[in-house]
Amino acid sequence: MTPRLSQQHSLEPIYQAFLSELSSTGFSGEVETGYGARMTQAVDNSVYQFVPQGILYPKSHEDVAQVLTLANQAKFDDINISARGGCTGTNGQSLNFGLILDLSKYLTQVLEINPQEGWVRVEAGVVKDALNDALRPHDFFFSPDLSTSNRATIGGMINTDASGAGSLVYGKTSDHVIELKGVLANGQAINTAKVSKDNFEAQYQGGALELSQSVAQLSLEHRHEIEQRFPKLNRFLTGYDLKNVWDDELQSFDLGRILSGSEGTLAIITEAKLNLTPLPAKRCLVTVSYDSFESALRHAPQLVQANATAVETIDSKVLGLAKQDIIWHKVQSLIDAADKAEMDGLNMVEFAGTEQQVQQRVDSLVSELSGGGHGVLGFKVCQQAQSIKTIYAMRKKAVGLLGAAKGTRKPIAFAEDTAVPPEHLADYIMEFRALLDDAKLEYGMFGHVDAGVLHVRPALDMCDPDDEKLLRELSDKVAALTRKYGGLMWGEHGKGVRGEYGPDVFGDELFQVLRQVKALFDPNNRLNPGKLVTPANDSSELISIDAQKRGKFDRQIPIQVKNDFIDAMNCNGNGLCFDYNHYSPMCPSFKVSGDRAQSPKGRATLMREWLRQLSEAGVDASQLSEQADASWLEKFKNSRNKDKEYDFSHQVMDSMRTCLACKACTSQCPVKVDVPKFRSEFIELYYKRYLRPAKDYLVAGIEDALPLMERMPRLVNFASQNRLSQLIVKKSLGYVDAPALSYPTLKQQLSGHPALGYDLASLQSIPAEERQDYILIVQDPFNSFYDAQVVARAVLLCELLGFKPVLLPYKPNGKPMHIKGFLKRFAATAKSNADFLNQLGQLNMPLVGVDPALVLTYRDEYRQVLGDARGDFEVHTLQDWLFSNLERLPQVEAANSTYHLFSHCTESTALPQSFGQWQAIFERLGAQLEFKNLGCCGMAGTYGHETANLDNSTKLYNMSWQQAMDELDHDKILVSGYSCRSQVKRMAKTKVKHPLEALLELIS
Secondary structure: OOOOOOHHHOOOHHHHHHHHHHOOOOOOOEEEOOHHHHHHOOEOOOOEEOOOOEEEEOOOHHHHHHHHHHHOOHHHOOOOEEEEOOOOOOOOOOOOOOEEEEOOOOOOOEEEEEOOOOEEEEEOOOEHHHHHHHHHHHOEEOOOEOOOOOOOEHHHHHHHOOOOEOHHHHOOHHHHEEEEEEEEOOOOEEEEOEEEOOOHHHOOOHHHHHHHHHHHHHHHHOHHHHHHHOOOOOOOOOOOOOOOOEOOOOOEEEOHHHHOOOOOOOEEEEEEEEEOEEOOOEEEEEEEEEOOHHHHHHHHHHHHOOOOOEEEEEEHHHHHHHHOOOOHHHHHHHOOOOOOOOOOEEEEEEEEEOHHHHHHHHHHHHHHHHOOOOOEEEEEEEOOHHHHHHHHHHHHOHHHHHOOOOOOOEEOOOOOEEEOOHHHHHHHHHHHHHHHHHOOOOOOEEEEOOOOEEEEOOEEOOOOHHHHHHHHHHHHHHHHHHHHOOOEOEOOOOOHHHHHHHHHHHHHHHHHHHHHHHHHHOOOOOEOOOOOOOOOOOOOOOOOOOOOEHHHHHOOOOHHHHHHOHHHHHOOOOOHHHOOOOOOOOOHHHHHHOOHHHOHHHHHHHHHHHHHHHHHOOOOOOOOOOOOOHHHHHHHHHOOOOOHHHOHHHHHHHHHHOOOOOOHHHHHOOOOOOHHHHHHHHHHHHOOOOOOOHHHHHHHHHHHHHHHHHOOHHHHHHHHHOHHHHHHHHHHHOEOOOOOOOOOOHHHHOOOOOOOOOOHHHHHOOOHHHHHHEEEEEOOHHHHHHOHHHHHHHHHHHHHOOOEEEEOOOOOOOHHHHHOOOHHHHHHHHHHHHHHHHHHHOOOOOEEEOOHHHHHHHHOHHHHHHHHHHOOOOEEEHHHHHHHOHHHOOOOOOOOEEEEEEOOHHHHHHOOOHHHHHHHHHHHOOEEEEEEOOOOOOOOOOHHHEHHHHHHHHHHHHHHHHHHHHHOOHHHEEEOOHHHHHHHHHHHOOOOEOHHHHHHHHHO
């Protein structure tokens, strides 16, 4: 949104020429050169921000070969390329100023599973957890267990030689690589496999043969130095694993060991054949709580000696943040002493194996722990698979949780995966903590104590130049500290920009050997240049730890603007929103598109850049909306570029437009990035420049129009439901499948009922001693006017429980206005409603709403726009109120009925206790309730009714809801959200019940 196209937006001429020529080579993949797409690939989970020249999404191995073959031409000598997978790098591993080859979008196939021989062949873009989903029916799994397993790709794991929990037993990724298929810098294919020392020609030909023989010779010539210099660690990440290319007897050679851990600097890996691990017959996890983190660390070696498969640790900082997160709701009961303030450390001890092995080892550990000592406060044994999964979910969320720390200083990655011999870990950590304490920094620690790996993220403000200098000082000191204890600064997450410490670790002689390896594979330094090493006889330099950081961009945004848009600023790039799982609620728009710009991380990145560009143009975005005077608005409008192609705001809008505003990110994201909030703020500003579409006014005004429409429901339905009018609305407004108004209307269904006719004055006149018998039902626009039977039955249910229900006068909630960015109108609606509900709240009569998304709007969005002026009224969800009045429900003998509750995204993520409440209510009435964990249904309010979203809406429904609907008895399916029921009615041509309708059946 700058007055004219700035240089950073345009492509360098050589890249323009390259991409133009690539289109004529038969490359079948996608090419993205828009600044927005490039910005979303400019960041990972590190402090760095490198804006690339373009993004390529190859669809095959051949596509990758075509890219590198073309780049090998002399005229494209200055082209450089980096492969990318799950965007989870913590040290800029795959960031690049040239081209990004993103293999995660299309190279996602599990090609072959051979359970008889115990191997699998996959494409590089397959997500690790998705691979294990495919292997599970065969009783195998791919065992390296990293915390980012729900978005990390196999190609990324190979390139960083990733490992994780249980690495003493399961090893690293390279330990499981049988063969690799890839493309060299010159475009030639390479296939690696283990060969005998006398038979290289059996596997390699041509250039690949020469490469393998040269690497073999180099590693033999420098064998003594390699043995002396390579750290004696379980995690011996070097970049190029010269130590293990030969077996211990020097009889067989495996070039794949060089590519594993090479971070894309030697070749682009497209496929892998991997060995598999049988699923253990039994798993058990023992959580041990301690009075201090040091106690947990000192005790860890004894836990390892108990033949544990894995021993993980968490300090008090991470535990404290977990207690503030949605995850604590599930994990608290699985940790003894979880409620004790003195619990400052936690070890998680896993055992896996046969039933007998696991039971014996657990019994032995329990006996030892029962004796006390070692600072142990308590312990719990978790036998259930789901409980173990839940505890590990908290551990895997640790990185993201640290990002939720308050203040401008945020925990950041730069020394977060150090490794030392396990016997030195406790002493090393105590010295590390002293180093951070001397710098007066906040930090949290967790890690794999069995392998000597520590994860720590000191809190720094990268917008502060002094803190950026401190990062360099600390980085140097930590690197020296790891060498003092015989360890490495990069023990798990790859090296990335930390290559400059290589000579200190390996010495000049061995470091030059590593450079020779680079020169053999990539003499022109085209593949991920500046990482690990530069080629021998090449004058280019490694990328420095002082390289361009995100803070350089963010510090250009005024402080007040950053505070006003704190949700976008706080995104730390952990990428949990890239979760591959269709059954996960976050983030539906990314799941259906695979476009990283259509994710919370992508949207936050684009929003930050948009705010930076506004600041660059002299526009203060903190003067957001209704407070802006005419001169500010004029300046704001004039700051746009008149040429739509280059107005960055359009690229931001393209990203925001696909958001379903489901709010799953607000609770599922570890740092609580609230996309619907800053999305609405952006949309409001965007339409101060550009003309709004008519459908936005239709959606935002529907709540006000509904009472008028209700007066003539049959006429409105006739006008809206016939094909001709639907076609007109579709063509003119881009709106489809408008639901029919309820008939009889809610007022007609409750005609003559005592619940009607109340206003504020009549409620205030009720004597105080009688008010405990009343329940106030807050209407919402969707149920009251489109599914009136549900509201009428809510009235009936309240009566059956002995209450006097009151149907409050209908008042617009405002959520549609908020979604469409009519923030001024929304604020006015919220203020009017809040004033009314606060007066009702003083009457000590519970307020209850039927639709969870609308109820949560009163809690969240109202507080966002009103602040303290919202007041302290509380509107309860139906299940919350019923649960608090459980004794009012009749206690019924088991009815032999099982219902299935389908998850509503907003409800299940923002109110994780909901299912437990519903389950207790149904059990009281003698019925079983099973929670069906599904992804998004694809409707999300009015999203699914917009023509532009219809394809995505349908795809989202088909991802998880369609199969569930096909498998279950529709009469036993319960759906609490109106929009979800509406989507089922549209897609499955059937009507499903709200849970309260099933309750009435059970009671009757």
